Amino acid sequence: MIIKPKVRGFICTTTHPVGCEANVREQIAYVKGKGKLEQGPKKVLVIGASTGYGLASRINAAFGSGAATIGVFFEKPGTDKKPGTAGWYNAAAFDKAAKEEGLYARSINGDAFSNECREKVIELIKQDLGEVDLVVYSLASPVRKLPDTGEVVRSALKPIGEPYKSTALDTNKDVLVEAVVEPANEQEIADTIKVMGGQDWELWMNALEEAGVLAEGAKSVAYSYIGTDLTWPIYWHGTLGKAKEDLDRAAHAIDSKLKARGGNAHVAVLKSVVTQASAAIPVMPLYISMAFKVMKEQGIHEGCIEQIQRLFCDRLYSGQPAPVDEQNRLRLDDWELRDEVQNACREIWKQVQDDNIYQLTDYQGYKDEFLRLFGFGLKGVDYDADVDTQVDFDVIELA
Numbered sequence: 001m002i003i004k005p006k007v008r009g010f011i012c013t014t015t016h017p018v019g020c021e022a023n024v025r026e027q028i029a030y031v032k033g034k035g036k037l038e039q040g041p042k043k044v045l046v047i048g049a050s051t052g053y054g055l056a057s058r059i060n061a062a063f064g065s066g067a068a069t070i071g072v073f074f075e076k077p078g079t080d081k082k083p084g085t086a087g088w089y090n091a092a093a094f095d096k097a098a099k100e101e102g103l104y105a106r107s108i109n110g111d112a113f114s115n116e117c118r119e120k121v122i123e124l125i126k127q128d129l130g131e132v133d134l135v136v137y138s139l140a141s142p143v144r145k146l147p148d149t150g151e152v153v154r155s156a157l158k159p160i161g162e163p164y165k166s167t168a169l170d171t172n173k174d175v176l177v178e179a180v181v182e183p184a185n186e187q188e189i190a191d192t193i194k195v196m197g198g199q200d201w202e203l204w205m206n207a208l209e210e211a212g213v214l215a216e217g218a219k220s221v222a223y224s225y226i227g228t229d230l231t232w233p234i235y236w237h238g239t240l241g242k243a244k245e246d247l248d249r250a251a252h253a254i255d256s257k258l259k260a261r262g263g264n265a266h267v268a269v270l271k272s273v274v275t276q277a278s279a280a281i282p283v284m285p286l287y288i289s290m291a292f293k294v295m296k297e298q299g300i301h302e303g304c305i306e307q308i309q310r311l312f313c314d315r316l317y318s319g320q321p322a323p324v325d326e327q328n329r330l331r332l333d334d335w336e337l338r339d340e341v342q343n344a345c346r347e348i349w350k351q352v353q354d355d356n357i358y359q360l361t362d363y364q365g366y367k368d369e370f371l372r373l374f375g376f377g378l379k380g381v382d383y384d385a386d387v388d389t390q391v392d393f394d395v396i397e398l399a
């Protein structure tokens, strides 16, 4: 099949297997270029390991520290008629590259919110690794099937209290629009906390601990976003912010358990990057385009792989106690939140219009990055060539 990008709103409905592999290989090369992190993790479980920050975490663990990795994700393989999801091809590419280097890698494709998935992971750890010394929790999902009742709960991407009105980018038409999002009701807030809050992370950590598969000194980290006053009304002060506050609550509970055995748990607050999750949030494409422009100009631009490399190297495994904020969080959004970055973004915000989007912001960089998520626009890939959409690899499928 010859595959070209087909973008619909904030999703690209096609993916390119060879491009996805090239994207993963580029990230691996970046991590290898940073040299070996000798005191890094050795046996790592990544929940949400196929795209975005979770994939970057798995790559850093494996290719930065030589770690054995188990990755959990929820992706679709390709058929002869339709390409699979980008995460499927990314995971296949990771598996291939890890095995080329003689690194242990096993992957589970299934619903990470299910007890069945936890049981399978524990069985695999017992069988192959004995224990894990790092658990990365990097799920981003709009929906969760509650493990005990089977009830399906959906998250809402809404403000709280009053409607959210803001300039936003219509990424289909490349024009600025006025985005209006009505506030969430109490049920929507509670449901978003159930989907994106800390409960599932706690269930994972409790299950791993009870099964005796957490190493002495094991660490865990879950990813969060706080953002800036430009994004607070829709994010941090909205439904997702409430869910992330719940993640902070869970972090304290998990941390006190892990501390008893010499380990720790943290929420790591990460910077805004282009991922499938962030593309769906109103205002994020515009804000990210501005922040990219400013941070590239200031020489401090980072994508997923750079952020997580810094997290592993400077915070989690630096050999020193990591600096934390008042909530015991690791702050990797520190560069993005610098006054010189945020003030420049606020200036651009005041001036941006349809006819200067490409000059004042890095909207082109945003669009390029968005397409790369799906394997398009990678150097050295022949996009006119016929490619096989069915890519198999060593993956455990949960029904």
Ligand SMILES: NC(=O)c1ccc[n+]([C@@H]2O[C@H](COP(=O)([O-])OP(=O)(O)OC[C@H]3O[C@@H](n4cnc5c(N)ncnc54)[C@H](O)[C@@H]3O)[C@@H](O)[C@H]2O)c1
Pocket (backbone or CB within 6 Å): 047, 048, 049, 050, 051, 052, 053, 054, 055, 072, 073, 074, 075, 087, 110, 111, 112, 113, 138, 139, 140, 141, 223, 224, 225, 226, 269, 270, 271, 272, 273, 274, 275, 276, 277, 278
């Ligand atoms: N994108 C950003 O700008 C940003 C910034 C800061 C923090 N974060 C946080 O990082 C975390 C990861 O987000 P991302 O942007 O990398 O998202 P992403 O959409 O790129 O990745 C989500 C991952 O979760 C997996 N997943 C989703 N539902 C699943 C399920 N039911 N079972 C198993 N796997 C499932 C997917 O397969 C994928 O591997 C989130 O907590 C997010 O809030 C993101």
